[in-house]
Amino acid sequence: MQRTDFGQMACSIARTLDVIGEPWSPLILRDVNVGLTRFEQLQADLGISRKVLTERLNHLVAHGVLERRPYDRRPRFEYVLTEKGTELVDLLMVMVGWGDRWLAGAAGPPVLYRHHACGQVSHVELRCAHCGQPMHAGDVDPLPGPGAA
Amino acid sequence: MQRTDFGQMACSIARTLDVIGEPWSPLILRDVNVGLTRFEQLQADLGISRKVLTERLNHLVAHGVLERRPYDRRPRFEYVLTEKGTELVDLLMVMVGWGDRWLAGAAGPPVLYRHHACGQVSHVELRCAHCGQPMHAGDVDPLPGPGAA
DNA sequence: CACTTGAGGTTCCCTCAAGGAACCCTGACT
DNA sequence: AGTCAGGGTTCCTTGAGGGAACCTCAAGTG
Numbered sequence: 001m002q003r004t005d006f007g008q009m010a011c012s013i014a015r016t017l018d019v020i021g022e023p024w025s026p027l028i029l030r031d032v033n034v035g036l037t038r039f040e041q042l043q044a045d046l047g048i049s050r051k052v053l054t055e056r057l058n059h060l061v062a063h064g065v066l067e068r069r070p071y072d073r074r075p076r077f078e079y080v081l082t083e084k085g086t087e088l089v090d091l092l093m094v095m096v097g098w099g100d101r102w103l104a105g106a107a108g109p110p111v112l113y114r115h116h117a118c119g120q121v122s123h124v125e126l127r128c129a130h131c132g133q134p135m136h137a138g139d140v141d142p143l144p145g146p147g148a149a
Numbered sequence: 150m151q152r153t154d155f156g157q158m159a160c161s162i163a164r165t166l167d168v169i170g171e172p173w174s175p176l177i178l179r180d181v182n183v184g185l186t187r188f189e190q191l192q193a194d195l196g197i198s199r200k201v202l203t204e205r206l207n208h209l210v211a212h213g214v215l216e217r218r219p220y221d222r223r224p225r226f227e228y229v230l231t232e233k234g235t236e237l238v239d240l241l242m243v244m245v246g247w248g249d250r251w252l253a254g255a256a257g258p259p260v261l262y263r264h265h266a267c268g269q270v271s272h273v274e275l276r277c278a279h280c281g282q283p284m285h286a287g288d289v290d291p292l293p294g295p296g297a298a
Numbered sequence: 299c300a301c302t303t304g305a306g307g308t309t310c311c312c313t314c315a316a317g318g319a320a321c322c323c324t325g326a327c328t
Numbered sequence: 329a330g331t332c333a334g335g336g337t338t339c340c341t342t343g344a345g346g347g348a349a350c351c352t353c354a355a356g357t358g
Contacts, residue, residue, distance in 0.1 A: 023153070023345080091247060152346065199319095
């Protein structure tokens with residue numbers, strides 16, 4: 001697929017895409033996050049080619065997003081999110097928010113999320129980690145960082 | 150690319166991927182967001198094939214994420230973010246946050262962001278739009294929504 | 299013991315998308 | 329009329345995704 005190597009670019013967006021930018025990868029993480037952790041479960045739920053599923057899982061394991069671990073004395077394995085992978089779920093939640101708002105149509109969102117802390121059906125909002133105020137497209141200025149090219 | 154049609158799935162993640170899941174699309178949005186709005190600018194900055202760039206721009210325009218508009222009496226066009234597209238930048242900011250944290254390495258992040266409201270270099274944090282408390286992977290329960298399959 | 303079963307892949311072929319270079323079209327400028 | 333630049337389009341080659349068939353290992357069954 002991606003013949004251009006995004007991982008070498010001096011851009012955190014490109015680097016993130018190098019890890020989860022291939023087709024199916026975010027959907028695999030979504031499924032793993034809700035407990036579909038085995039090869040057969042993922043293949044059945046997604047309808048993905050077994051070959052591609054193998055490639056994606058290996059890639060995600062190689063990048064430390066998933067951990068492959070045995071769950072039986074037989075050669076059976078499940079894939080679980082690492083801490084690195086768990087934090088990627090934030091990205092999925094933002095995708096859900098945008099998709100719900102702009103793509104759900106008249107039928108409404110296919111899934112709702114109840115927030116444990118308040119018990120309400122809600123969605124994510126982006127805030128500044130420093131001051132807690134909203135932080136969106138026009139609210140920041142980019143500056144060259146230490147890892148700039 | 151994506152031969153499987155994610156747009157038809159009853160999942161906001163899959164639907165979002167149908168819009169911006171193809172290779173290069175998030176990087177195009179990143180560039181447009183920082184003012185690289187013309188075909189030649191995008192092609193030069195990204196190093197993307199002209200053919201693929203054409204396809205991506207048409208796709209993003211067709212989905213209402215970008216607007217193509219003339220900026221000269223000659224047939225010259227620029228691509229600008231719609232409101233729908235501007236809200237997608239949230240997704241990019243979360244990708245930046247994750248990439249900075251997990252992929253930047255010893256060199257540190259290539260770009261820093263100063264938040265207008267507080268003036269500090271900061272990053273985004275996900276909060277519940279209802280109660281304002283943190284909202285991450287384990288903080289929600291999914292429920293079937295009105296648009297469920 | 300041989301036989302079956304199921305998870306977790308691997309191999310094969312086919313099609314179509316990405317990369318890349320060359321080419322084209324249009325309107326302004328000289 | 330000739331040139332130039334922006335914004336594409338066309339063509340070919342390579343390689344990734346889809347899909348079906350096949351393989352392997354260990355446990356369970358008779």
